[in-house]
Amino acid sequence: MPFELFVALRFLREGRTQTTLLLAGASVGVAVIVFLSALIDGLQVSLVARTLGSQPHIIVRAPDEAARTLTDSPESLVQVVRPAQRLRSVDQWQQVRGLLERTPGVEAVSPVVAGPGFASRGAASRAVAIRGVEPEPFSRVIDVPSRLVAGTWRLRGAEAVIGQELAKELGLELGDKLRLSAAEGRADTFLITGIFDLGNKDVNERWVLVPVRAAQTLLDLTGGVSSLELKITDLFGAQELAAELERRTGLVAESWMALNAQLLTALRSQSSSRYMIQFFVIVAVALGIASVLVVSVVQKSREIGILKAMGTPTSKVMRVFLIQGAVVGGVGSVAGSALGSGLALFFTGLMRNPDGSPLFPITLEPRLFLTAAGVAFVTGLVAAVVPARRASRLDPAVVIRNE
Amino acid sequence: MHVIEAQGLWKTYGKGETEVVALRDVSLRVSRGEVAALLGPSGSGKSSLLTTLGLLQFPDRGSVRIGELEAVIEGRLRVDAARVRRERIGFVFQKANLIPFLNALDNVLVAFEINNRGGREARQRAAALLDYLGLADRLAHMPDELSGGQQQRVAIARALAMEPPVILADEPTAALDGRRSRDVMQLFRRVAHERGTAVVIVTHDHRTLDAFDTVHEMEDGVLRTTPHPSAAPAH
Ligand SMILES: Nc1ncnc2c1ncn2[C@@H]1O[C@H](COP(=O)(O)OP(=O)(O)OP(=O)(O)O)[C@@H](O)[C@H]1O
Numbered sequence: 024m025p026f027e028l029f030v031a032l033r034f035l036r037e038g039r040t041q042t043t044l045l046l047a048g049a050s051v052g053v054a055v056i057v058f059l060s061a062l063i064d065g066l067q068v069s070l071v072a073r074t075l076g077s078q079p080h081i082i083v084r085a086p087d088e089a090a091r092t093l094t095d096s097p098e099s100l101v102q103v104v105r106p107a108q109r110l111r112s113v114d115q116w117q118q119v120r121g122l123l124e125r126t127p128g129v130e131a132v133s134p135v136v137a138g139p140g141f142a143s144r145g146a147a148s149r150a151v152a153i154r155g156v157e158p159e160p161f162s163r164v165i166d167v168p169s170r171l172v173a174g175t176w177r178l179r180g181a182e183a184v185i186g187q188e189l190a191k192e193l194g195l196e197l198g199d200k201l202r203l204s205a206a207e208g209r210a211d212t213f214l215i216t217g218i219f220d221l222g223n224k225d226v227n228e229r230w231v232l233v234p235v236r237a238a239q240t241l242l243d244l245t246g247g248v249s250s251l252e253l254k255i256t257d258l259f260g261a262q263e264l265a266a267e268l269e270r271r272t273g274l275v276a277e278s279w280m281a282l283n284a285q286l287l288t289a290l291r292s293q294s295s296s297r298y299m300i301q302f303f304v305i306v307a308v309a310l311g312i313a314s315v316l317v318v319s320v321v322q323k324s325r326e327i328g329i330l331k332a333m334g335t336p337t338s339k340v341m342r343v344f345l346i347q348g349a350v351v352g353g354v355g356s357v358a359g360s361a362l363g364s365g366l367a368l369f370f371t372g373l374m375r376n377p378d379g380s381p382l383f384p385i386t387l388e389p390r391l392f393l394t395a396a397g398v399a400f401v402t403g404l405v406a407a408v409v410p411a412r413r414a415s416r417l418d419p420a421v422v423i424r425n426e
Numbered sequence: 427m428h429v430i431e432a433q434g435l436w437k438t439y440g441k442g443e444t445e446v447v448a449l450r451d452v453s454l455r456v457s458r459g460e461v462a463a464l465l466g467p468s469g470s471g472k473s474s475l476l477t478t479l480g481l482l483q484f485p486d487r488g489s490v491r492i493g494e495l496e497a498v499i500e501g502r503l504r505v506d507a508a509r510v511r512r513e514r515i516g517f518v519f520q521k522a523n524l525i526p527f528l529n530a531l532d533n534v535l536v537a538f539e540i541n542n543r544g545g546r547e548a549r550q551r552a553a554a555l556l557d558y559l560g561l562a563d564r565l566a567h568m569p570d571e572l573s574g575g576q577q578q579r580v581a582i583a584r585a586l587a588m589e590p591p592v593i594l595a596d597e598p599t600a601a602l603d604g605r606r607s608r609d610v611m612q613l614f615r616r617v618a619h620e621r622g623t624a625v626v627i628v629t630h631d632h633r634t635l636d637a638f639d640t641v642h643e644m645e646d647g648v649l650r651t652t653p654h655p656s657a658a659p660a661h
Pocket residue numbers: 424439440446447448466467468469470471472473474475520
């Protein structure tokens with residue numbers, strides 16, 4: 024064992040009360056950081072997951088029709104004329120689909136034929152969003168099958184899968200018939216084969232999933248699709264990827280981040296307040312370690328004086344104290360990680376949904392512990408700099424004389 | 427050539443009312459294998475001289491040479507004092523000698539460790555030294571489990587550890603009884619004569635004076651070299 028480490032450990036063992044205080048301080052600091060991170064990460068992951076439970080990561084669609092500007096009046100009265108919004112198909116969507124599927128980072132591509140319509144049963148009627156999808160690719164973008172509350176994930180011919188709110192409002196059950204109508208009097212009857220709960224009331228109320236071909240007929244978009252919906256690998260890289268896809272396809276690509284700007288802002292401010300809190304915790308822990316070590320330098324001045332009188336180099340004396348800081352940080356990070364994880368687990372145990380499932384999952388990743396350990400280690404080391412310098416500057420002649 | 431040589435040392439502590447001149451133009455030479463005694467009343471400046479020779483403090487004026495190293499010239503330090511101390515000087519201090527939370531063996535090992543010479547061989551040599559000083563059965567004892575004399579012997583073992591050319595000891599026998607102090611003095615004498623070490627020992631103990639080659643007396647900061655009582659000069 025190196026001499027400095029040996030002496031450092033002996034110093035720590037000798038100053039039992041101080042060492043206990045040091046370790047407690049470092050552990051609590053690390054625990055707070057771990058707990059806070061686990062909690063906030065978990066919260067954010069579950070918020071994002073909830074949001075993306077019924078949203079594709081990126082939607083690629085045809086650009087809005089260009090607005091024409093008319094400046095024909097002598098008074099230069101500017102008039103902007105927008106064409107009436109109507110469904111536009113994505114040009115050459117099969118090729119675009121192929122291109123998207125070959126783009127690195129894209130995991131799944133689902134063509135969607137979407138448009139407004141009415142769902143009715145008997146006298147009851149509701150405004151809905153008709154969504155024509157291919158079951159397999161669509162389920163890879165939005166995982167409907169695992170969130171079916173009844174029936175199966177099957178869309179053939181004139182079959183439809185609807186949300187549980189709509190089913191409730193129209194009093195529909197599996198095997199019941201549902202009438203869908205769209206603009207210009209086009210209408211068709213569908214058999215309910217599945218009922219889903221995507222965790223979003225609006226979606227549960229409005230989405231009617233039908234086969235692509237049926238939607239094309241209803242919405243007068245024969246052979247076309249209104250959008251291509253994507254699942255990608257790097258959630259938080261959605262914005263960049265969308266921009267790249269726009270460049271490559273000439274179409275409009277909207278990321279979930281753009282569509283949920285408010286959520287993202289909230290997440291960001293949450294993250295920055297977390298970093299603030301962590302920063303101040305680190306500063307407090309560092310000051311605590313530094314002040315306890317400074318006291319221990321004074322208490323150990325006799326030993327330090329003897330070592331220095333014997334000719335121990337300044338660097339070795341400094342290292343003895345730096346090592347103490349590092350050991351405190353290191354041990355504190357282990358104890359603190361355990362404490363913080365325990366707290367986080369305990370806390371999520373308390374916060375439960377009515378059905379007993381955790382309100383949100385906490386995420387305890389190895390990366391979190393490694394970061395906490397690194398931060399604690401460096402904090403301990405930095406906190407020990409001032410005490411180490413004090414120790415190294417002690418005048419051995421004074422100590423030898425006065426003891 | 428003298429192993430240690432001090433020339434015209436002056437040292438003043440404090441200012442004005444509390445000013446104390448601890449060293450007044452002190453010069454001293456000690457040769458290889460010589461054991462020199464430093465006598466004098468309390469407060470006469472013996473410890474001041476010893477710590478100045480040992481580069482633990484520095485004179486206002488004067489020079490100190492250790493071996494071929496001009497360590498202090500005209501009151502100015504010219505070398506890495508800590509390095510010279512750990513490599514060339516063995517100290518036995520008047521007080522505060524041992525590190526309280528290290529056992530006897532580890533206290534001796536410190537001398538090797540600070541020179542980056544720790545390891546198994548160092549451990550064996552430290553044990554052998556303690557054995558040589560009659561502490562073979564006390565290696566694992568902590569300082570507070572040792573008598574004053576035993577502690578002093580551990581300190582002596584530590585001072586001898588690196589086989590330095592100079593040993594400076596401040597009243598090493600103060601805590602020892604008559605027989606033990608004679609033994610310790612004989613030990614220094616043996617080390618000096620066997621290894622050629624220059625030894626300077628501060629002592630009050632006139633009973634042990636015949637163990638010294640030279641005797642220097644301090645009085646109010648002034649050093650006087652007296653003819654040796656038993657007139658047995660260094661070989
Ligand atoms: N650091 C210091 N500050 C102020 N005065 C000092 C200091 N060190 C020594 N002195 C003074 O210098 C004088 C010599 O002290 P020194 O310790 O050298 O005496 P000494 O001969 O070793 O005495 P003793 O036999 O009691 O150990 C004393 O008057 C002492 O008060």
